[in-house]
Amino acid sequence: MSPSETLERELRAAKPAAPAALRERIRTIAAEEPQRETFLQRLSLRRFVLVAAPATVAVALLTAGVIGLTGSPSDDPVVFAEGGGSEGAEPKTLEATREAAPAQDSMEESAVPPAAGAVEPTPGRLQRYDAQLQLQVDGVDELSSATQQAMRITRSLGGTVSSVSYDAPSQGVGSAQLTLRVPVARVQSAIVQLSGLGTILGQRYGIEDLQPAADDLAKQIADAQARIAQLRESLRNDDLTPVQRATLQAQLAETQRRLRDLRAALEGTRAEARLATIQLGLTTEEILPAPAEEDSALDGVVDVLRWEALALLYVLVVAGPFVAVGLLVWFLLRLRRRREEARLLAQT
Amino acid sequence: MTLSAHRAPAQPARSQSFAATAEAHLDDVYGYLVYMTRNPGLAEDLTADTFEKALRTWRHFDARRSSARTWLCQIARTTALDWFRSEERRQRREERAAAPERVDTVFVEGLSPELEAGLVSLSAGEREVIALRVLLELDGDEASRVLGISPTAVSTRLSRALKKLEERVVSHVAV
Numbered sequence: 001m002s003p004s005e006t007l008e009r010e011l012r013a014a015k016p017a018a019p020a021a022l023r024e025r026i027r028t029i030a031a032e033e034p035q036r037e038t039f040l041q042r043l044s045l046r047r048f049v050l051v052a053a054p055a056t057v058a059v060a061l062l063t064a065g066v067i068g069l070t071g072s073p074s075d076d077p078v079v080f081a082e083g084g085g086s087e088g089a090e091p092k093t094l095e096a097t098r099e100a101a102p103a104q105d106s107m108e109e110s111a112v113p114p115a116a117g118a119v120e121p122t123p124g125r126l127q128r129y130d131a132q133l134q135l136q137v138d139g140v141d142e143l144s145s146a147t148q149q150a151m152r153i154t155r156s157l158g159g160t161v162s163s164v165s166y167d168a169p170s171q172g173v174g175s176a177q178l179t180l181r182v183p184v185a186r187v188q189s190a191i192v193q194l195s196g197l198g199t200i201l202g203q204r205y206g207i208e209d210l211q212p213a214a215d216d217l218a219k220q221i222a223d224a225q226a227r228i229a230q231l232r233e234s235l236r237n238d239d240l241t242p243v244q245r246a247t248l249q250a251q252l253a254e255t256q257r258r259l260r261d262l263r264a265a266l267e268g269t270r271a272e273a274r275l276a277t278i279q280l281g282l283t284t285e286e287i288l289p290a291p292a293e294e295d296s297a298l299d300g301v302v303d304v305l306r307w308e309a310l311a312l313l314y315v316l317v318v319a320g321p322f323v324a325v326g327l328l329v330w331f332l333l334r335l336r337r338r339r340e341e342a343r344l345l346a347q348t
Numbered sequence: 349m350t351l352s353a354h355r356a357p358a359q360p361a362r363s364q365s366f367a368a369t370a371e372a373h374l375d376d377v378y379g380y381l382v383y384m385t386r387n388p389g390l391a392e393d394l395t396a397d398t399f400e401k402a403l404r405t406w407r408h409f410d411a412r413r414s415s416a417r418t419w420l421c422q423i424a425r426t427t428a429l430d431w432f433r434s435e436e437r438r439q440r441r442e443e444r445a446a447a448p449e450r451v452d453t454v455f456v457e458g459l460s461p462e463l464e465a466g467l468v469s470l471s472a473g474e475r476e477v478i479a480l481r482v483l484l485e486l487d488g489d490e491a492s493r494v495l496g497i498s499p500t501a502v503s504t505r506l507s508r509a510l511k512k513l514e515e516r517v518v519s520h521v522a523v
Contacts, residue, residue: 004510007463008482014458015483018378022392026374029399030367344432345473
């Protein structure tokens, strides 16, 4: 047996035993059962991280899903379809076209797929009909040809070309904007023919009902006519004083003037309802097709996730230095504590 | 005889009550603190403090991470170190010139005078590792957990402590 083993044996044999008083003291302490811990006390840092980390990921994914799906472009009232175009052209989305569309808050708007055709005006009612059509043509030559063809189609249907803006540089993207006025009765035919000039990128239709306004004008005209008849009847009375006669004549003149205005307004409304306005846009630019609804939803989810990742990265970048300093301080304090402990334990 | 031959029996599981755990490991904790402080009276107080702390943190004890004995020894060590710190501050505050109180009384009954003297001449850190590895028969991993150092460092520290103790005992016998 080595000296060390002898020492160890002797040390074990003389192992200090707790005195009876201490044993009783510890029993008293141990008799107090630990208090029932609250939820927060049970929630140690490790447990908190174990719960919070998956919960955060779940919330992030759920948020991305909800925002991505509910914010998908499928709710957009404007339908764009059938993209594609010449090679080499810079692809872009149709946002610009969408934004360029005039506001038609008071109008009954409708967006239909190109295959479904345009919205038809209601026969027998006065309506203001507006249509916007965005077409893509293959090149500058086709752009010129399509522009001329659109003007021909308009005239052949009894319509007029209100304005034409044509921009076709030798290189780059060419475009043309036409404002066409076509009889409402032939607007369907016009849209069908115009749609054949290129690939439909987007279309928008708006109908505003003018019938109530026309009916109101007609009623005012009838009232004015009745008033005029009444005034003329009054003027036939020979007992009128000069002053009374002059007053009635003035009223008659005013009512007649108002009747003319009302008739002009009614005629204007009817004229407006007779002709539909078609905004035709032609472009040679390749425009990417709008993604399918499912793809859009997924893209929305991915976009939100991307933003969440960026936010997380931002937080890490901002908090990173503080965390690093905190870790350094913690490490230095730990080192200092260890040295202090070593010093204390080095004493006899 | 090797240390591994003196391994302690399997530690009680977390399902054991605190009272039973305290009863099972009271001697270990007390012995460890006696060796650290060389003062049985002080060791009693520190033992009581240790079990009070242990009772308060009993809900955090995880038997899968360490045995109850290791956990209690960790608390005992922290308690002893806190006392060493406060005692040092107290001495420094009260009288800087005064020499620290020496504890020369017999702190372990049943030891030969040579071995007792040898232990007294060791540092608290040396006695601590002897207490853990020899007296309490903790294995290297358990002792390293209590001391916060690697198992290799524990072995080295124990080896040096025993060698030093052996030398002191031999020299004391020679005198």
